[in-house]
Amino acid sequence: xxxxxxxxxxxxxxxxxxxxxxxxxxxxxxxxxxxxxxxxxxxxxxxxxxxxxxxxxxxxxxxxxxxxxxxxxxxxxxxxxxxxxxxxxxxxxxxxxxxxxxxxxxxxxxxxxxxxxxxxxxxxxxxxxxxxxxxxxxxxxxxxxxxxxxxxxxxxxxxxxxxxxxxxxxxxxxxxxxxxxxxxxxxxxxxxxxxxxxxxxxxxxxxxxxxxxxxxxxxxxxxxxxxxxxxxxxxxxxxxxxxxxxxxxxxxxxxxxxxxxxxxxxxxxxxxxxxxxxxxxxxxxxxxxxxxxxxxxxxxxxxxxxxxxxxxxxxxxxxxxxxxxxxxxxx
Numbered sequence: 001x002x003x004x005x006x007x008x009x010x011x012x013x014x015x016x017x018x019x020x021x022x023x024x025x026x027x028x029x030x031x032x033x034x035x036x037x038x039x040x041x042x043x044x045x046x047x048x049x050x051x052x053x054x055x056x057x058x059x060x061x062x063x064x065x066x067x068x069x070x071x072x073x074x075x076x077x078x079x080x081x082x083x084x085x086x087x088x089x090x091x092x093x094x095x096x097x098x099x100x101x102x103x104x105x106x107x108x109x110x111x112x113x114x115x116x117x118x119x120x121x122x123x124x125x126x127x128x129x130x131x132x133x134x135x136x137x138x139x140x141x142x143x144x145x146x147x148x149x150x151x152x153x154x155x156x157x158x159x160x161x162x163x164x165x166x167x168x169x170x171x172x173x174x175x176x177x178x179x180x181x182x183x184x185x186x187x188x189x190x191x192x193x194x195x196x197x198x199x200x201x202x203x204x205x206x207x208x209x210x211x212x213x214x215x216x217x218x219x220x221x222x223x224x225x226x227x228x229x230x231x232x233x234x235x236x237x238x239x240x241x242x243x244x245x246x247x248x249x250x251x252x253x254x255x256x257x258x259x260x261x262x263x264x265x266x267x268x269x270x271x272x273x274x275x276x277x278x279x280x281x282x283x284x285x286x287x288x289x290x291x292x293x294x295x296x297x298x299x300x301x302x303x304x305x306x307x308x309x310x311x312x313x314x315x316x317x318x319x320x321x322x323x324x325x326x327x328x329x330x331x
């Protein structure tokens with residue numbers, strides 16, 4: 001009962017956070033000097049045409065009415081215009097891009113497979129490599145392997161993603177001609193070519209991100225293996241591998257999973273630098289294009305969508321942590 005109540009409370013808190021984020025996001029962009037109607041109207045745009053554009057987009061209403069329309073649209077959808085020229089935006093309506101003539105949710109749906117491909121592949125690679133190397137470093141604490149792995153992880157952490165990406169393209173793409181230098185091939189078109197075009201982004205993100213997991217796994221595992229119950233298990237003749245995997249790694253996994261859930265949520269919101277360097281048309285590029293074109297509905301919708309991913313990721317991680325660590329029940 002305590003666990004169910006705690007999870008329900010955290011879910012309610014997550015919904016409240018999303019509402020506040022959506023409200024603040026809309027208000028921030030509402031008070032920007034840019035006029036979405038003017039941008040959508042183009043040139044030339046007469047005062048009468050501009051007025052009709054304001055009315056069609058609902059920008060002639062007060063700020064609180066516009067804000068309410070946006071929040072209500074997330075739940076029940078909304079429409080733009082009247083009569084035969086109505087544009088319907090089904091729930092959850094994150095806005096409508098009049099520059100692209102598509103709902104923001106449709107634009108996100110087109111780009112999401114690219115970001116999912118980049119993020120999830122890199123996440124699996126960096127988690128497996130980071131935890132595995134951290135496990136080796138912890139088991140061989142103080143040895144040459146420990147020092148080498150610690151130094152290598154520090155190098156990866158200190159190198160910017162864009163620099164590693166550009167170096168990978170130059171060396172392995174142009175000089176050695178081993179990997180594609182950019183672009184994206186859908187999985188449904190050619191699974192092998194899909195993976196081949198993603199090899200470089202996966203390894204770049206894994207190289208720059210795995211160092212955190214090496215250090216987290218190493219420090220938490222060393223701490224867990226030094227506990228009294230581990231010494232008792234060893235004294236009772238429990239196999240070292242079972243102690244390491246069942247007790248040490250499980251107790252040391254909580255901080256790693258917490259960080260991993262947050263990082264994956266942020267990457268799913270759009271790995272702007274990686275997608276830009278490798279020419280991937282994902283959510284990061286969508287956000288960047290929205291900013292450069294001053295497409296405010298896209299920027300607002302992407303911000304709210306990214307916030308949803310982060311909040312949902314935190315809620316999922318919190319649930320998993322409570323299952324792994326009984327001490328968290330009721331908190």
